[in-house]
Amino acid sequence: MSPADASAADARTDAGDAAMNAPAAATPTAITLIEAITQALAYEMRHDDAVVVLGEDVGVNGGVFRATAGLSATFGTERVLDTPLDETTIAGLTVGMASQGMKPVAEAQFDGFMYPMVDFIVCHAARMRYRTRGRLTCPMVLRVPWGGGIRAPEHHSEANEAIFTNVPGLRVVMPSSPARAYGMLLAAIRDPDPVIFFEPKRIYRQYKEVVPDDGEALPLDVCFVLRDGSDVTLVTWGAQVKETLEAAEKLAADGISAEVIDVATLTPLDFDTIAESVAKTGRCVIVHEAPRTAGFGAEIAARLAEHSMFDLRAPVERVTGYDTHIPLFRLEMKYLPSVDKIVAAAKRTLAAG
């Protein structure tokens, strides 16, 4: 399928094309998260011949979300490759190219289509360097439009990051703003190891911000503290950063000071930033979209149980998807974490201790 209609109208605008032809414009205009992706791809392709983009419909069509819009026209079909319709193929070719000195940036069209890529990611991408003792490496990026909330068909709304967080040798990252998308994607492409780059598609076009096309990467080993607070720590990533920040705002109205942390890089995890915050607040609410059980939130809660037990004044709370499949779109918003659910959980932690 293609993106749902909710985003299709947006998808029809060729906003991506602009980013392409305006390297470091004098007065940079504000751009969306997806335009920031395009801008980062274009920047790195201009500066590094080894970078190629591949995936289904990434060429003349510019990707079903327009992430690669204009790249084919600018860089040609030898740098922007439409692949045959097979995710195993995309993953395998990507590992093959990366291990021979290229820097492929592959796209999985949707989260729900990346399962056939698991074998190559786990058995080869994550192990190439380890297995050969550094003789061959796998500097690849797999971009994955991620998550629900866009009224899309089946398998277009999955939050499946937990499949990869137990796999050593990978970086699993997820930006949540245009600026972080730009900086983290540059970092991912430049990283000498494989990076799974989840893009929260629900906020692809949520808002714009000025993102200078200066080629500055952001680190892939830190969490970002988006809001300081002293009463409770809200930890989240991806699209839920929006609801979490809104929840913090609501809590503030009730006199509760919430710190908001965007984990951004799930693995390897920067737990120190989370631990420091919880040492201060004594309370933690973890918010994510994936099913609760064995979602990545479990790891954060587990680390708190191991390392921050004596800092915690209240039980950890998780606000997550239910342990069911994300329903088709008539019900999906009832599945996802919401501002109200987050606020309620935060208040429970305050009530508890």
Next chain:
Amino acid sequence: MSPADASAADARTDAGDAAMNAPAAATPTAITLIEAITQALAYEMRHDDAVVVLGEDVGVNGGVFRATAGLSATFGTERVLDTPLDETTIAGLTVGMASQGMKPVAEAQFDGFMYPMVDFIVCHAARMRYRTRGRLTCPMVLRVPWGGGIRAPEHHSEANEAIFTNVPGLRVVMPSSPARAYGMLLAAIRDPDPVIFFEPKRIYRQYKEVVPDDGEALPLDVCFVLRDGSDVTLVTWGAQVKETLEAAEKLAADGISAEVIDVATLTPLDFDTIAESVAKTGRCVIVHEAPRTAGFGAEIAARLAEHSMFDLRAPVERVTGYDTHIPLFRLEMKYLPSVDKIVAAAKRTLAAG
């Protein structure tokens, strides 16, 4: 590859064949875990025509671990199917057969070869009932020899259960004794939903016990308390049950009373049993073989942080594989949890509070 040489000698004995031809013998002899698997398969094939077994080398060869030894001779090649060498094929055929009223029991030859099955497991097996509102179902079992410690080649030693524990609609189970292997496998085959059945290959032939071939299934929604204790709760599953019980023994020698819980069914989880134990002991050590970060131990620790915070007297401890690939066999025992590591962790929880 085939099983490592460490187990190859065992594999050469055709012990499995015996189980086949002795339905409910008068004086049952003690059998190993793998023989219990064979016994359960044979029992259910005798009693339910819909059950078929499929996989690579499961036919005349009886499986590289001998789990299906004798089945082909007894039930014929239409009930015991060698498949072409492709795990995607095995998974897809299995889902296809299960959704049309058969009860296929598929084998992944080794844990490291199940990644190509992820797509069918997640997209179809786990969703068939949900997607069709109960019109079609997927009563299948996927048997997977699991885990390290048998001096095997690459990809023959993986503890990858966490890939499946965040997927709704599945049961992920792992027996740790001959009796539980028998009873849980019967339950898995009879279960009307898909079950991922991990078999701790390191203890396939570790010891024998009498397992009456009475067709009695064990429940798939409870943890098993293997040893009562009052000072610390040791929670584990699969092959590590052995080390954990030994650790409990050692701790007892030092006057520390450890309760040992075999989780057995990871999802859906019976957390109540764990919570009750921790309510009593106030301390918990989780032991598993998979990499630590986002291993299933994280979920148990997370639930403790949510629900047992005020019961815990000490930080939760995890004794796990490192966040690296399990090394080839020269180093693998240094990777795995050991009795000493478990004892040390338990003692840390006692020292902490």
Next chain:
Amino acid sequence: MTTAARFEIEYLQYLGKDGKPVAELPAAFADPKALLPLFKQMLFVRTFDTKAIALQRTGKLGTYAACLGHEATHVGIGASMRPEDVFAPSYREYGAQFMRGVQPREVLMYWGGDERGNDFAGPKHDYPWCVPISTQCLMAAGAALSFKLRKQPRVAVACCGDGGSSKTDFYAALNSAGAYTAPLVLCVINNGWAISVPRSAQTGAQTLAQKGIAGGLHCLQVDGNDLIAVLEGMRRAVERARGGQGGSVIEFMTYRLHDHTTADDARRYRGEDEVKDAWTRDPMVRLRTYLTAQGLWSEAEEKAWAEECGKRVDVEINAYLETPVQPVEAMFDHLYAELPHDLVAQRDAALALEGRA
């Protein structure tokens, strides 16, 4: 030089694009009356498709995958199966599905974001729509294998697209069907495009039919805009399968006259000329011309039937629009046969949020 193997792939076409026979028709069509209900079905499907697209444009349907131009292939496939056979569709073969008892309202429910669309009133054993491309082919191979093992004279028929024929699951299906001589018919509906990727970019093979050679299957290429060719190709494949002679790959040559889905804009990647040219091969026109020439169909009959189709579709649309949203606990229904204890608290929490605790 020694030859290890030789292969030849036949191409079937009976009606030219002008509606005139280009070859002797198969015996079954000595009396072309048999084609009439199928033509009417094709018209019904096109009516449904047009109205569904219109419904989507008003915001009352989610993304919808049109079947414009595929009517002969879809209806021909549906007409070639028995009720007890199993059909494994991709996501646009409504024409085949309607013939098997799937209700138009179910199509709308599915694209309208409601799981109940897949709970077909009709063919209880057919597979639901399948979003992960071509995975239905391999499930169908499993179904076919189960028929063979249980000695049931049933056939599994799966559809995928030209893009789908690149998918490893498609290959796994043909490989395993070949290995087990299973009664599987793989229908590759080559409509020229996989979203924006043209057929030529999918593979270096000159035909998609020849992929079946890789698994030792029977291979055939068929004009998918010619209902007679579709029926004849299917007849051969289904008979082989039912007779225990194994599986087939049939490539149906047709064209996607619409955008990929309502979320797609095909103007971004394909020229108008190509589409214009494709319209000259419209499967409706050629069959209409043929049946009219045979004195079996007229403009008046078409008008009356089109009106009737419109009415019937409207009934379905209304039924869809009037179906209330499922309650929140539907998420927990049918997840397992019985809700596991571990999920009860979550279900309760969901109900509580609705004030229904």
Next chain:
Amino acid sequence: MTTAARFEIEYLQYLGKDGKPVAELPAAFADPKALLPLFKQMLFVRTFDTKAIALQRTGKLGTYAACLGHEATHVGIGASMRPEDVFAPSYREYGAQFMRGVQPREVLMYWGGDERGNDFAGPKHDYPWCVPISTQCLMAAGAALSFKLRKQPRVAVACCGDGGSSKTDFYAALNSAGAYTAPLVLCVINNGWAISVPRSAQTGAQTLAQKGIAGGLHCLQVDGNDLIAVLEGMRRAVERARGGQGGSVIEFMTYRLHDHTTADDARRYRGEDEVKDAWTRDPMVRLRTYLTAQGLWSEAEEKAWAEECGKRVDVEINAYLETPVQPVEAMFDHLYAELPHDLVAQRDAALALEGRA
């Protein structure tokens, strides 16, 4: 009847099993002296293989996958590549790898449970041994694609078995190589068995070579026990690939004379007669006979060379046995380019357990 496509697959054999030419030899072998170093290499490989099995039986090696019977195919493949080409082996093509610079001690390290075995001293860009069947084929397709994109006149050669030709990754490799006209040579080494599963159970296809038709590749079947046929088949495929004409699938017909690995017992599933018969097609014997008939080889020379091989292999075995186990922190080395902060504590804990904190 119209024909959509026609195919024919050639079979190459030059030396019969009695060592006598059955067809005119390719021009390159007008002077058969060129075969001598390759025959010697085959003998070296067999010596290595025999000694590795013996080493395993004493418990000094882990599971080992023998290459007994595959020597002509393996050495012929290795001889057909340039150093700058990329080789993607499965797990038993030592004969090809030795010719590319892989050291016998590295083979032993790998099967001896030490990652350093994959850090080849020789061909730095070649792929490591690959346990997940046929995934190397698809990586090789990616390598081939990268050569094409960078306009390098290099070829990627991947090997898999008859079993491996059922794997979806194999199909993905041929499909994508075809789609991109990439310089890939897929060598299917058909040794009759995939552990216990015979070739006949893998697929309904009459040859494995014909699988290439599915992707529009050049297809060839070759007597894999005839070094000359192997070399000629590879020459054609490599030349096509290097010349920009795209990929090939070559099926090499040979036989697995040993158990699958040292952990397998083939007597469980195959008859002695079959193995006995296969020995009559031993690739060593026929080439030895031929070279001896050409006056290029003698029993004395064989004896001397066999002795020399034994000595060389013993040096390698000793080097392997004397290599100390890696320290515990090797688990953390090469996991990432730099050890992430999050792993430092785990590494420290591992060192502490060794008393090396």
